[in-house]
Amino acid sequence: xxxxxxxxxxxxxxxxxxxxxxxxxxxxxxxxxxxxxxxxxxxxxxxxxxxxxxxxxxxxxxxxxxxxxxxxxxxxxxxxxxxxxxxxxxxxxxxxxxxxxxxxxxxxxxxxxxxxxxxxxxxxxxxxxxxxxxxxxxxxxxxxxxxxxxxxxxxxxxxxxxxxxxxxxxxxxxxxxxxxxxxxxxxxxxxxxxxxxxxxxxxxxxxxxxxxxxxxxxxxxxxxxxxxxxxxxxxxxxxxxxxxxxxxxxxxxxxxxxxxxxxxxxxxxxxxxxxxxxxxxxxxxxxxxxxxxxxxxxxxxxxxxxxxxxxxxxxxxxxxxxxxxxxxxxxxxxxxxxxxxxxxxxxxxxxxxxxxxxxxxxxxxxxxxxxxxxxxxxxxxxxxxxxxxxxxxxxxxxxxxxxxxxxxxxxxxxxxxxxxxxxxx
Numbered sequence: 001x002x003x004x005x006x007x008x009x010x011x012x013x014x015x016x017x018x019x020x021x022x023x024x025x026x027x028x029x030x031x032x033x034x035x036x037x038x039x040x041x042x043x044x045x046x047x048x049x050x051x052x053x054x055x056x057x058x059x060x061x062x063x064x065x066x067x068x069x070x071x072x073x074x075x076x077x078x079x080x081x082x083x084x085x086x087x088x089x090x091x092x093x094x095x096x097x098x099x100x101x102x103x104x105x106x107x108x109x110x111x112x113x114x115x116x117x118x119x120x121x122x123x124x125x126x127x128x129x130x131x132x133x134x135x136x137x138x139x140x141x142x143x144x145x146x147x148x149x150x151x152x153x154x155x156x157x158x159x160x161x162x163x164x165x166x167x168x169x170x171x172x173x174x175x176x177x178x179x180x181x182x183x184x185x186x187x188x189x190x191x192x193x194x195x196x197x198x199x200x201x202x203x204x205x206x207x208x209x210x211x212x213x214x215x216x217x218x219x220x221x222x223x224x225x226x227x228x229x230x231x232x233x234x235x236x237x238x239x240x241x242x243x244x245x246x247x248x249x250x251x252x253x254x255x256x257x258x259x260x261x262x263x264x265x266x267x268x269x270x271x272x273x274x275x276x277x278x279x280x281x282x283x284x285x286x287x288x289x290x291x292x293x294x295x296x297x298x299x300x301x302x303x304x305x306x307x308x309x310x311x312x313x314x315x316x317x318x319x320x321x322x323x324x325x326x327x328x329x330x331x332x333x334x335x336x337x338x339x340x341x342x343x344x345x346x347x348x349x350x351x352x353x354x355x356x357x358x359x360x361x362x363x364x365x366x367x368x369x370x371x372x373x374x375x376x377x378x379x380x381x382x383x384x385x386x387x388x389x390x391x392x393x394x395x396x397x398x399x400x401x402x403x404x405x406x407x408x409x410x411x412x413x414x415x416x417x418x419x420x421x422x423x424x425x
Contacts, residue, residue: 034077034098034288037123038156039106039143041072042178048163049170057151059163061141063130064172069110069139071130074177075121076104076143076156078287078337080357084113090142091134094127099286100308101149107142108133120287120357122337124177185291186283186331186339186387187234187379187425189259191242195379197390197398197415198234198245200226200423206245208262209415211381214400216414222264223257230275232423235282235291237307246282246293248274254293256310270312271305278323283330285355287338294330294341296322302341304358318360319353326371331378331387333403342378342389344370350389352406366408367401375424392418 110131204227252275300323348371396419
């Protein structure tokens with residue numbers, strides 16, 4: 001999801017954070033709440049407390065097993081560092097933008113945060129150490145959760161903290177911030193962590209080919225009447241771990257078809273005006289577990305539309321000059337939990353554009369000779385957390401190119417007869 005704003009502990013820090021909010025843009029309805037964890041390493045137990053005048057949802061945290069000073073502070077959820085700095089009341093601080101209107105604030109660090117503005121961070125990644133800088137009477141972490149410009153009750157491991165008013169009783173909590181496998185669900189229709197292959201054949205039938213161990217099982221028809229669609233893609237739009245289907249029809253309407261257990265539910269319109277787009281892709285660009293939509297418009301601009309809760313936020317331009325590309329796809333090639341962009345240019349060169357936190361880094365060439373391919377897709381076919389490349393060549397053969405660490409291994413044929421397919425994902 002996308003932009004959000006911030007604030008400070010109280011008093012003078014409110015002025016600081018008002019200034020920071022100027023560049024944040026207008027608030028929009030919050031997307032689904034990230035699955036926040038306690039901002040401390042796995043298994044540690046911390047005491048949560050508040051007091052009168054502290055703020056209804058502000059939490060001061062101290063370690064129960066000894067001194068708090070110098071202990072690691074970790075990200076409560078994945079996101080991008082929105083701000084770091086020093087305030088007279090907040091001391092050394094960091095603010096993480098988690099997308100969809102959600103932010104977390106971390107104050108009184110012992111020194112400057114170990115992460116910088118614009119840097120992507122994973123859940124559980126260290127961002128600093130506990131201290132007592134600013135307006136503080138002793139080492140602790142002051143923690144806040146922000147939702148669309150206002151503080152809200154913190155949740156940890158899916159459970160409300162109970163720190164929702166200034167008279168809330170102190171309580172202990174043990175961190176479950178233990179890390180979790182990060183998997184890309186582009187085209188993972190079965191939800192087993194291995195990308196499947198879906199395609200629209202010449203008759204307009206939507207077919208699902210299960211991945212049965214780096215090979216494909218027999219096709220299962222899951223739809224019909226798809227022959228007139230301009231674009232069809234598959235990714236986990238709902239965040240439930242299984243790929244849904246998204247398609248732009250002949251009128252340029254963008255439709256979301258939920259996966260309801262190896263079949264599709266009734267469609268929901270999530271956009272219009274997509275008829276002139278050259279390329280459309282669905283992938284988790286924000287790294288929050290919900291697929292976003294990316295597209296190359298008629299002017300060749302690459303646009304990112306954050307998923308803000310089964311709907312799309314306003315477009316953010318993340319590139320230009322994409323109008324001559326033959327293929328543009330998105331998936332997590334680096335394995336960091338956020339989708340990157342892969343493209344085949346007019347000369348048939350295959351390029352990888354790393355996601356560096358809601359923007360793209362300098363491209364890296366990972367292949368050549370792709371000009372004659374009719375379909376190219378990036379999906380985690382091997383199930384190792386890094387997107388591989390699938391392609392249909394001029395002869396209709398379907399090839400699998402394994403990602404072997406930011407490069408591609410020798411190809412393996414996994415199908416034939418794909419030359420007449422209108423869409424392959």
